[in-house]
Amino acid sequence: MGEFVRLEVDGGVGTIRLDRPPMNALNKQVQEEIRAAAHEAASRDDVRAVIVYGGEKVFAAGADIKEMADMSYVDMAARAGALSSSFTAVADIPKPTVAAVTGYALGGGCELALCCDRRVAGDNAKLGQPEILLGIIPGAGGTQRLARLVGPSKAKDIVYTGRFVDAGEALAIGLVDEVVAPDDVYQAARRWAEQFTGGAARALAAAKAAIDGGLDGDLASGLKLESHVFAALFATEDQKTGMRSFVENGPGKATFSGK
Secondary structure (H helix, E strand, O other): OOOOEEEEEEOOEEEEEEOOOOOOOEOHHHHHHHHHHHHHHHHOOOOOEEEEEOOOOOOEOOEOHHHHOOOOHHHHHHHHHHHHHHHHHHHOOOOOEEEEEOOEEEOHHHHHHHOOOEEEEEOOOEEEOHHHHHOOOOOOOHHHHHHHHHOHHHHHHHHHHOOEEEHHHHHHHOOOOEEEOHHHHHHHHHHHHHOOOOOOHHHHHHHHHHHHHHOOOOHHHHHHHHHHHHHHHHHOHHHHHHHHHHHHHOOOOOOOOOO
16 A cells, blocks of 8 residues: 555455545656556456546646656656556556546546546546646657547647646547536446446456457457457356356346456
8 A cells, every 4th residue: 555545445346546635646656656556456356346536626636747847858768658657557457447537637637547448527527638838748648548539639639738628528528438426426436337346357358458459450450359359258267157147047147256
């Protein structure tokens, strides 16, 4: 458990909780604690789905600019890869993930939310990539994951202007998937995550790997990847359980072991 980031596990749902008041600024320590929490969530069999949550007031308002302000090119060249990979550790969790966004999710905060499979936002949420206003660009996935999610034209508008995107617009363009009252954000995210606590864990991991991996290449390569991970599932207990249950009892009644 880190000083500012912890993994809380309850009922098969792991919550990666950011807790660096007042704005969850993402300094180097927080970034590395996010990496550690993501690796722990990925490795624990009692975690079947993951929520990333910054608390009731703010998700994360961005990088710690005071820490970055005096860094040179040499300094940042040595750090940039680790910054990006610390968030990629969240994207690589082989389980369903959801960001529960209240208040600001800006800069690195927005990039962290983009690493999740789904985003639930409060109607008070403000998302954006304001790095251009500091004379830089997003450096932890914002230019890549945002464009893949909302398309290059919308991503360029958001990145070029550095403007804040409110919850309504974010929902309309697909930047978030659900908007609820701020007090309901965590529970809404948890309702989505709880769908998978008794699911076929290896099949869910395979689905995530096929979708995410397929987006990195052309259709033919994606189809080959899909075929490979599809066939591999026939070596799992859950495949036998699921198909036997279907034959004997009809769809949707299997009890999976996650193996």
